[in-house]
Amino acid sequence: AGNYAEAVRLFRQCDAPGVNQYKRARILYWLAHAQALAGQSQASANTLALLKRKYPLTIYALINGPKPRIIDGANPNLNLKPSELEQWGFIYHAYLKYSRPKANTRELYRALHLSRWLGLEESYSEARRLETLMTSSPTMYRQDLEALYPRPYKASVDAAAKQYGVESNFVWAIMRQESAFKVSARSWVGAAGLMQLMPATAKEESKRAGLSRYDLYNANDNIRLGTSHLGWLGRNFAKKEQVMAAYNAGSGNARKWLKNAGNNADLPHWIEAVQFTETNGYVQRVSANLEVYRLLYGDK
DSSP states (O other): OHHHHHHHHHHTTTTSTTOOHHHHHHHHHHHHHHHHHTTOHHHHHHHHHHHHHHOTTSHHHHTSSSOOEEESSOOTTTOOOOOHHHHTTOHHHHHHHHTSTTOOHHHHHHHHHHHHHHTOTTHHHHHHHTHHHHTSSSEEEHHHHHHHSOOOSHHHHHHHHHHHTOOHHHHHHHHHHHHTTOTTOBOTTOOBTTTTBOHHHHHHHHHHHTOSSOOTTSHHHHHHHHHHHHHHHHTTOSSHHHHHHHHHHOHHHHHHHHHHHOTTOOHHHHHHHOOOHHHHHHHHHHHHHHHHHHHHHOOO
């Protein structure tokens, strides 16, 4: 009963300013759990339905019930027909026209399509501008999700994943959260590159990987070292969500949380065991990334 009262109190905070979708999804999940324990099965089902409808790509929605329905191609309600500029072959000029600051939603959607066709680095940033629009329904379009969950540097990722026994989707799930696929990314604490490696971690991994010289702002080097580190963590922790926590907060903290949670804790309970706010959110986001990558591309 105490848990249920606490869940209701948290639920009332859902629409407070500054509460993001991940925290709202977490609150809704535990409210549904509390309602089920209190014998309110219909209320629990209604809460889970609300969770899946409003926050379909959060980890709490993805691990409960049917996955989002994905339709091949682009959204016909948003997609514009090729302009005259495109028909004449001036693709980049058409992209510049559609991506101007005052462009409407359909023009931005067309700009995203053209930027992906052109292979521009801006594609992912442009997709994020349209993320809410493209993921606000249980039915989604494959082209939209592939823009939001791309697989850059595929040859390097696949090679490193094979070498170090790591799932390729896991590498992209980490990379998406760590750097948003920016080779030049650098955090305020000094983590660098695509997989945001700390210099000390990179130095240690370079010994394991047999890489005597490396540049953390070189995509291939960073991916190789980051994937090597994921492989090493995977040999020390049984589950990927535990590896995520260790990657973000260090092995020592992850082992401490694991001692409290137990090795058999499911994902929602493991998230609750992670005591650092940043790492707690990190595990939620990377877990969701991994689920969506597997949904789009398979889990081999």
